[in-house]
Amino acid sequence: MVWMMSTTDLSLTSYLVLGLLAREGPSTPYDLKRHVAATLGHFWSFPHALLYTEPPRLVALCLLTETAEVHGRRRRIFSVTTAGLEALRAWLGRPSQEPTELRDAGLLQLFFADLGSSQAARSIATEQLAQHLVRLSAYEAEERREDDVTLPRGGGQTVAHWRGRTLRMGLLYERAAVEFWSGVLADEDLAEEATDRARAQDDGARIRA
Amino acid sequence: MVWMMSTTDLSLTSYLVLGLLAREGPSTPYDLKRHVAATLGHFWSFPHALLYTEPPRLVALCLLTETAEVHGRRRRIFSVTTAGLEALRAWLGRPSQEPTELRDAGLLQLFFADLGSSQAARSIATEQLAQHLVRLSAYEAEERREDDVTLPRGGGQTVAHWRGRTLRMGLLYERAAVEFWSGVLADEDLAEEATDRARAQDDGARIRA
DNA sequence: ACCGTCATGTAATCGGTTACATGATTCT
DNA sequence: AGAATCATGTAACCGATTACATGACGGT
Numbered sequence: 001m002v003w004m005m006s007t008t009d010l011s012l013t014s015y016l017v018l019g020l021l022a023r024e025g026p027s028t029p030y031d032l033k034r035h036v037a038a039t040l041g042h043f044w045s046f047p048h049a050l051l052y053t054e055p056p057r058l059v060a061l062c063l064l065t066e067t068a069e070v071h072g073r074r075r076r077i078f079s080v081t082t083a084g085l086e087a088l089r090a091w092l093g094r095p096s097q098e099p100t101e102l103r104d105a106g107l108l109q110l111f112f113a114d115l116g117s118s119q120a121a122r123s124i125a126t127e128q129l130a131q132h133l134v135r136l137s138a139y140e141a142e143e144r145r146e147d148d149v150t151l152p153r154g155g156g157q158t159v160a161h162w163r164g165r166t167l168r169m170g171l172l173y174e175r176a177a178v179e180f181w182s183g184v185l186a187d188e189d190l191a192e193e194a195t196d197r198a199r200a201q202d203d204g205a206r207i208r209a
Numbered sequence: 210m211v212w213m214m215s216t217t218d219l220s221l222t223s224y225l226v227l228g229l230l231a232r233e234g235p236s237t238p239y240d241l242k243r244h245v246a247a248t249l250g251h252f253w254s255f256p257h258a259l260l261y262t263e264p265p266r267l268v269a270l271c272l273l274t275e276t277a278e279v280h281g282r283r284r285r286i287f288s289v290t291t292a293g294l295e296a297l298r299a300w301l302g303r304p305s306q307e308p309t310e311l312r313d314a315g316l317l318q319l320f321f322a323d324l325g326s327s328q329a330a331r332s333i334a335t336e337q338l339a340q341h342l343v344r345l346s347a348y349e350a351e352e353r354r355e356d357d358v359t360l361p362r363g364g365g366q367t368v369a370h371w372r373g374r375t376l377r378m379g380l381l382y383e384r385a386a387v388e389f390w391s392g393v394l395a396d397e398d399l400a401e402e403a404t405d406r407a408r409a410q411d412d413g414a415r416i417r418a
Numbered sequence: 419a420c421c422g423t424c425a426t427g428t429a430a431t432c433g434g435t436t437a438c439a440t441g442a443t444t445c446t
Numbered sequence: 447a448g449a450a451t452c453a454t455g456t457a458a459c460c461g462a463t464t465a466c467a468t469g470a471c472g473g474t
Contacts, residue, residue, distance in 0.1 A: 012312070012317055039320070043308070044311055045310060047436085049435070053433090076455090088324060092325030092329045096315050099252070099254075100311065101313070102253055102310075103309070106307075112301060112371070113301060114370065115231050116302060117302065120301045124304045128305075161323065162321070165319060169311075172385040173309070175385065179381060180377065238426075239425055258427085259461085263461095284425085284426070285427090
């Protein structure tokens with residue numbers, strides 16, 4: 001078999017678009033946007049502009065085709081071509097080895113908290129903990145809803161499995177985050193107690209002197 | 210107090226550079242690179258080129274100063290200015306609300322695994338699990354080393370706390386990831402068993418017919 | 419002296435983000 | 447009819463990634 005040109009291999013965004021179109025069939029960028037928002041979008045931001053600009057790129061590579069609507073909202077509808085499907089499958093056949101990219105502004109702030117005010121770490125951790133708790137409970141609510149829909153089917157968990165999985169990864173991450181930030185807060189409390197004690201002792205010494 | 214121009218607020222990379230310089234004192238981009246590699250770099254990639262191009266940007270904003278070395282390797286040494294420190298502190302005083310960005314190629318592949326071969330999910334999960342196990346044990350080893358260094362000091366955990374923290378977040382994340390991917394593999398095993406059983410039954414029926 | 423790796427930097431490209439802008443629908 | 451939101455798109459900027467390229471240093 002002749003080896004396919006690697007088409008300067010595609011970005012993860014490309015595969016996202018390719019995959020969604022393969023699964024959902026012909027869609028508009030707005031459709032893509034909604035699907036993303038409901039799944040990966042929870043912890044991996046894909047600004048809507050991306051989902052408008054990426055498909056045309058893929059059309060240029062012959063991995064998609066475009067159908068323009070004539071009246072009403074002249075939206076652009078995209079579909080995968082055979083080549084597109086092939087590219088997607090080829091990618092799926094090569095398990096990725098790239099490490100996870102975990103970018104978190106709060107974590108960066110905590111990392112430098114010692115350079116800020118004495119309360120910096122505490123306030124950062126408080127904020128982060130609050131945020132993660134909110135997201136965690138949102139996920140848990142979504143999970144319950146999902147269960148309600150899925151369980152009645154009984155047995156075969158073949159349908160909408162992918163959806164539950166991103167949900168589950170999000171859940172596990174948020175739990176880890178909550179644990180982490182709680183730990184930070186606890187540490188801070190300990191540290192504060194310690195300095196309080198030290199100060200008290202110091203004051204005592206000063207008074208005695 | 211007159212409110213500082215927001216200096217078209219800075220990117221996270223800017224704060225990384227600002228913070229490292231504030232903590233470590235005057236450094237070359239290469240110094241920065243090493244510090245990053247030993248801490249955040251584990252799960253947040255900062256290509257070295259960034260650490261060479263970002264400081265000049267900050268110099269232009271008067272947040273850093275540059276000292277050029279004359280002979281030997283004419284390296285560029287950067288230091289924070291008072292304005293730089295101020296910007297850093299101001300940022301630390303505003304706890305971030307941006308959500309975590311969790312970008313993972315493996316997760317994306319899993320999300321679309323149903324569109325690939327029947328073995329796709331399994332091989333993706335196997336690969337990911339292996340990767341995460343490696344990183345997890347690397348973190349654990351590093352944690353032990355860290356403890357060896359830290360514990361003897363006894364009492365006050367004021368030193369090198371930041372380092373342990375990124376380590377800890379990495380650890381918790383990797384544990385979550387290992388749990389996740391193990392779960393995926395288990396699911397796949399169940400699913401395969403089910404289809405095997407179904408096929409066996411089917412074969413049986415065919416033979417009896 | 420040579421080789422390998424460490425160290426240092428620059429340039430070009432390209433994808434992602436922000437910002438802008440406007441057209442449809444729906445609801446009141 | 448008007449407001450609000452949904453839906454749709456474009457363009458410019460800028461940061462990040464890649465690739466290239468070379469200089470110093472340490473060991474043999």
